[in-house]
Amino acid sequence: MSQVMHLAIQGSTTGFLVVNRAGRVVLSNPRAHEMSIVHGRTVNPTVMETAAGVFDDLETRTLDLELPKRATGSLVRHVCAVVKPLTLTDTSFVIVYGTDESENMRMESARRDFVANVSHELKTPVGGISLLAEALLQDPGEPEMVMYFGNKLLKESQRMGEMITDLINLSKLQGAEALPDMAPVRVDDVIDDAIQRNQVAADNREIELTRSENTEIKVMGDRALLTAAVSNLVSNAINYSPSNQPVTITQKVVRDDVVHIRVTDRGIGIAPEDQKRVFERFYRVDKARSRATGGTGLGLAIVKHVVANHGGNIKVWSRLETGSTFTIELPIYTPEAHVAVGGLGKGEKQ
Ligand code: ADP
Helix, strand or coil: HHHHHHHHHHCCCCCEEEEEEECCCEECCCCHHHHHEEEEEECCCHHHHHHHHHHHHCCCCEEEECCCCCCCCCCCCCEEEEECCCCCCCCCCCEEEEEECCHHHHHHHHHHHHHHHHHHHHHHHHHHHHHHHHHHHHHHCCHHHHHHHHHHHHHHHHHHHHHHHHHHHHHHHHHHHHHHCCCEEEHHHHHHHHHHHHHHHHHHCCCEEECCCCCEEEEEECHHHHHHHHHHHHHHHCCCCCCCCEEEEEEEEEEEEEEEEEEEECCCCCHHHHHCCCCCCCCCCCHHHHHHCCCCCCHHHHHHHHHHHHHCCCEEEEECCCCEEEEEEEEEEEEHHHHHHHCCCCCCCC
């Protein structure tokens, strides 16, 4: 039995340390060493200081330890250590339980960054709105000015509305394990809808949107989300192209079970170092231009999440001043393969 106990403690992901009043290590496991609770036979001074307090009053204490980045490659950076008497009757020993909080801390810090980013991004349009409202109120008797500032006010508030919608979509997508509205969707329909949504913007810039022939290929997915994803790519292709340059949307079956939906432009292109980052939330190569085109910096982050939630991939090819091609790869839906999961007999979503 003691052999079993020994093995259990040695292999535990919790760090264990039992120490006496004099600071002698009675028991420790490898995890406690990884967590810097103990080095060799020496207890971490901060832990020992806390243990001394516990020996005095027998009160349990909790300690947060931050570990420096070590060359040894240990990934443990934040440890929560609970320091308590081993038993309440005998005051000779104190036990320390260490848990690795690194992942929690990392997630928490990513969340804080995100909230800080969002707040910052929303402040700009809000600032714009209040300046415009002030300007409008200064000369309310001047119809031309009212029109001028009123229109700007409208545009800025719409931009803010779009950003909020994007943020809500993004947080839904990130939280979702599986999509709720899955049904077989024709890729032809997704492309048609995406083109239709962007037709006015394209006409404004005299950009011709062309598409490849219908294929009748289907994918299993949420039609609204897939349309939003392809539409975001088309909208970017228009926004980051000079007037008169065509944008093409093609679909192609590769191998037996994968379809590529490709949006190609002959626009400004993306430098190699930016290509890795354009899918990050709020990342924009040229903030001023992106703002002028009404961009939120969330479009590609949404595309990436939608595609991932459909079991697919997104890739980018680009060359500065030549153009860009974004490729969505999705698994093809075949009724036979879906019989087992109830794919047959389910009505198609219109
Ligand atoms: P935005 O709302 O700013 O367009 P996105 O997430 O859709 O945000 O895109 C992020 C950034 O990637 C854009 O600001 C732009 O710099 C760059 N980008 C996206 N698509 C293209 C494209 N087709 N051509 C050139 N640059 C692009």
